[in-house]
Amino acid sequence: MKVLYCTSEAAPFASTGGLAEVAGSLPQALRLRLIGCRVVMPLYEDIPQELRDNMKFVTSLSVPVAWRRQYCGVFQTHVGGVIFYLIDNQYYFKRRGLYGHYDDAERFAFFSRAVIEMLPSLEFKPDVIHCNDWQTALVPVYFSIFYAGNDWYKGIKTILTIHNIQYQGKYGMELVEDVLGIPQSDTPLLEYGNCVNLLKGGIECANRVTTVSPTYAKEILDPWFAYGLEGILQERKWKIAGILNGIDRNVYNPETDEFLYANYTAEDLGGKAQNKLELQKRLGLEEDADLPMVGMVTRMVAQKGLDLVEKVLDRLMRETGAQFVILGSGDWDYENYFKEAQSRYPGRLCACFGYIPELSHKIYAASDIFLMPSKSEPCGLAQMIALRYGTVPVVRETGGLKDSIRDSGDGEGNGFTFQSYNSGDLYGAVDRALKGYENKEGWNILVRRAMGCDYGWGRSANEYIRLYRDLIKNG
DSSP: OEEEEEOSOBTTTBOSSHHHHHHHHHHHHHHHTTOEEEEEEEOOTTSOHHHHTTOEEEEEEEEEETTEEEEEEEEEEEETTEEEEEEEOHHHHSSSSSSOOTTHHHHHHHHHHHHHHTHHHHTOOOSEEEEETGGGTHHHHHIIIIITTSGGGTTOEEEEEESOTTOOOEEOTTHHHHTSOOOGGGGGGTBOSSSEEHHHHHHHHSSEEEESSHHHHHHTTSHHHHTTOHHHHHHTGGGEEEOOOOBOTTTSOTTTOTTSSSOOOSSOOHHHHHHHHHHHHHHTOOOOTTSOEEEEEEEESGGGTHHHHHHHHHHHHHHSOOEEEEEEEEOHHHHHHHHHHHHHSTTTEEEEESOOHHHHHHHHHHOSEEEEOOSOOSSOSHHHHHHHTTOEEEEESSHHHHHHOOBGGGSSOSBEEEOSSSHHHHHHHHHHHHHHHHSHHHHHHHHHHHHTOOOBHHHHHHHHHHHHHHHHHHO
């Protein structure tokens, strides 16, 4: 079986979030299960030179973009045994930043068309083209309109994975012919709510649609979560499935992680306490391994539940002895709030800003409790990483958080959960966790149980393989 994994970003080349981690890890897991998976992504200016040095030029071709044609260069490299194709066009991709440009619709229309056009030149005919989010949602659309009837392309199936339905690729209707090159007769495929909606087009045309957790697949049928797409999703729910993402257990491994101050295992947790002491010293917090540390590694946006954190933080600092550490970046209001809170609680609260991988690993390892009170969370990887490091998650029961974290009140769970999106329930869950921390023997049992959870890519890869096989067999 051959799969082409089509993505707008992938680790280690270019990353803005979870999609890149998935695109860097899932294809490797598929390859280990004897699936011939290759990855294709744009050749961005942001890709480091040391990674470019390992690329070799494969071919070039001319790609139609509406009424004109554009140069496309195809480069190839290998990472973890997986072949990566990188699509080159300096007009579209030789600029800083992956997204947020005025012509993103045209950039990713070019990329989507190039993905399909390059295949005969490479003599690689996949059984499945697996697309991700709105940036590649035009691949199923173009394939359905222009290629499905071509003999060379016959038999290829398409899958679209929705990582976050909030981002849909919405543009004015004037783009349909002059930028996207979609015939007027096919305009209804993309039209939704009086605009072009690229994600909607992908949902219409892909043979299957997946989300990154089973609960999220159900949630997006509800207007609260669907951001206006509930109608089309309800009509197409027969083709929707949810498969929980995983994490790379080699990258996130407390036994071997080079970012940590000290390595440790579930059998010997001594290094976890040492990580806390060293991080306290680095961040200017009171140095005491017995103090409970609550950590967050997050985007500082409303979706992540930071409005709830604002409402409980003063009470948490006032009524408990906990320390609080947060790393992330995002909305100015939230960044400013945590800067101000740090000044009010010196030695107990530290806010760090930016994308700092080595510090994130240290926070995962040093913290005792990991906070994720998300308003919505399609999958979430941070709670899985926290489990790997023996840091007990406190989460709201939504999306992938609900699918991966089970409340330990039954004596068998791996964290603490709450249902309603309100600050009182959040504080109650954190309070239960802090009370549990006071019982060192019981807490260590919970920590070891958390570390025993396997949210690697093996289970998820097997589910994708079953989906691929069913699609190829039954259409």
